Amino acid sequence: MDWQKLNEAILSKEEYWQERSATALGELRSPEAIEILKKLLDSTFSNVAVAAASELDWTEAFIEEKYSNKIQRIIDNLPDEEIDCYPELKNLLKNHKTKIPNKKLKT
Numbered sequence: 001m002d003w004q005k006l007n008e009a010i011l012s013k014e015e016y017w018q019e020r021s022a023t024a025l026g027e028l029r030s031p032e033a034i035e036i037l038k039k040l041l042d043s044t045f046s047n048v049a050v051a052a053a054s055e056l057d058w059t060e061a062f063i064e065e066k067y068s069n070k071i072q073r074i075i076d077n078l079p080d081e082e083i084d085c086y087p088e089l090k091n092l093l094k095n096h097k098t099k100i101p102n103k104k105l106k107t
Contacts, residue, residue, distance in 0.1 A: 003032040010036055011043060018048040026055025034061045041070040049074045050086060057088035057095075068093060 010021060022040050025033035037059070040052035053074055056063060063071075071093045075083065 003036070007032075007036050007039060010039060015045040015048060018043055018045060019051050022048060022051040022055050026051075026058055029059045029061075034059055038063075038067060041067060041074065046074070046077055050078070050089065053092055054086065054088045057092040063092065063095075 006021075010018060013021070018040060022037060025037050025040075034056070037052045037056050041049055041056075043049045043052065049070075053071055071089065075086075075089050075093065078086065078089075
């Protein structure tokens with residue numbers, strides 16, 4: 001698989017293609033797949049961004065601070081009645097700070 005080409009093209013693909021890719025990449029869980037999932041947080045399709053964030057939570061990968069605003073934006077754009085349907089989004093936002101490598105957390 002050419003990860004670089006996929007990374008460059010993923011956001012230009014159709015919605016169904018992006019959504020299916022998020023699911024497949026989440027199952028793969030390789031470093032390359034995780035980077036593309038992070039890119040999918042910028043999808044113009046809200047269900048793709050939600051799927052990517054959900055898959056990232058399941059990977060338990062380190063999520064850099066720069067993604068917290070994107071994750072919060074995804075949560076903020078959900079209808080109120082749907083927010084509780086995606087607890088993994090709040091979990092991802094909450095837990096990204098606890099996965100900081102080689103640093104002690106302030107208590």
